[in-house]
Amino acid sequence: MDVLEAIVLVNDMVVDSSSRRNDAWPELDDLSAISSSFYRDTDIAEGYGDSALEMELYRLSIEKTRNLVSSGDLQRQLGFLPSMREIEVLPVIYRDRADFVEKILDSIRSSPKNAGISTELHRQLNGFTQSLNVLPDALQNFALFAFRGFYYQELAHLTSASYMPHSWRSGIIRSQLNRSVSRFADVAIGAGEKVRSKLQAAINDEFGAQVISANFPLIASFVIGQASRRSDLLRTAVEIRDSAKATAFRAWVYEMERRIRNEQDLDKVKQAQDELTTLVRELEVDLGLQRKPTQEMTLTLALPLPLTPSIERTLHVSSPAWVRRVLRRRTHLVFLRELAQESISLPPFVRSYQMLKL
Known part of the structure; x- marks a missing residue:
């Protein structure tokens, strides 16, 4: 499970072999060579x-x-x-x-x-x-x-x-x-996990019992949801890793972690946090877990006649649709949005693994 997450999230990964006489994942050696040589067992x-x-x-x-x-x-x-x-x-x-x-x-x-x-x-x-x-x-x-x-x-x-x-x-x-120690990757993935967590809490509250309780690792559950058998898991993870959306997400995460480590461009870091908050809020609105955000506007109505009193009305207007469209166009946010959306319908990794063919 954790290896699948590392394949998608980490640029270069090394597995220590000091306690083993054989390679941990020979197939991953071959897949890495075809991809970007991101994996070493040493x-x-x-x-x-x-x-x-x-x-x-x-x-x-x-x-x-x-x-x-x-x-x-x-x-x-x-x-x-x-x-x-x-x-x-x-x-x-x-x-x-x-x-x-x-x-x-x-x-x-x-x-x-x-x-x-x-x-x-x-x-x-x-x-x-x-x-x-x-x-x-x-x-x-x-x-x-x-x-x-x-x-x-x-x-x-x-x-x-x-x-x-x-x-x-x-x-x-x-x-x-x-x-x-906290990584921006954990913050970003945690934001994607909030949608399922909130939906799960709402369902449990409705039943008055904890009917949905299994841990849901976002990346691993997404990977296994795309595989048809257990033997395909590593290959599926590498294919997701190599997609343009996942690559952009990884680059974005590494850039944010570099800024946090160097304590620079804090406005960019805050902007990234705001993007995550907005993304989660928009998904929760789609699921009916949160009301649509509105802006208050005062509208003045008056007839073009002298001494005619004007009428003021306060209206609440939903946030414009272009905000969501812009977020969906941002490649790294598209990947995270897809993860969060899929989390709603996919079973947790443990359940999927039990059902998956060898």
């Missing part, structure tokens, strides 16, 4: 050739995971998942602690000069995994899953790259950051 830390540095990344990850467990945040984050059964679909590496440790050590053992570092890391990892024995199995699995997320976060910080965490890791990582 051992990122190995490029630095410094095992002591990688050892420090693992030490920080152990420390943050222990803080997560001792504070109770790990258990709280687990409670946010749609179902405890989700833990069962984690990769095997997160359900076998011995294998988990061995795969991490493999990335350090490649050189004989790292023998001392490998021994010390082995000791630390064994101590860490054994300390998880007091937790239920599901929570142990989730702790290892969180640990790897912290490693990727530290690695991304080291390489000055943006880390797009698995959706189940997002809350975990945010809980351990000293400073919250």
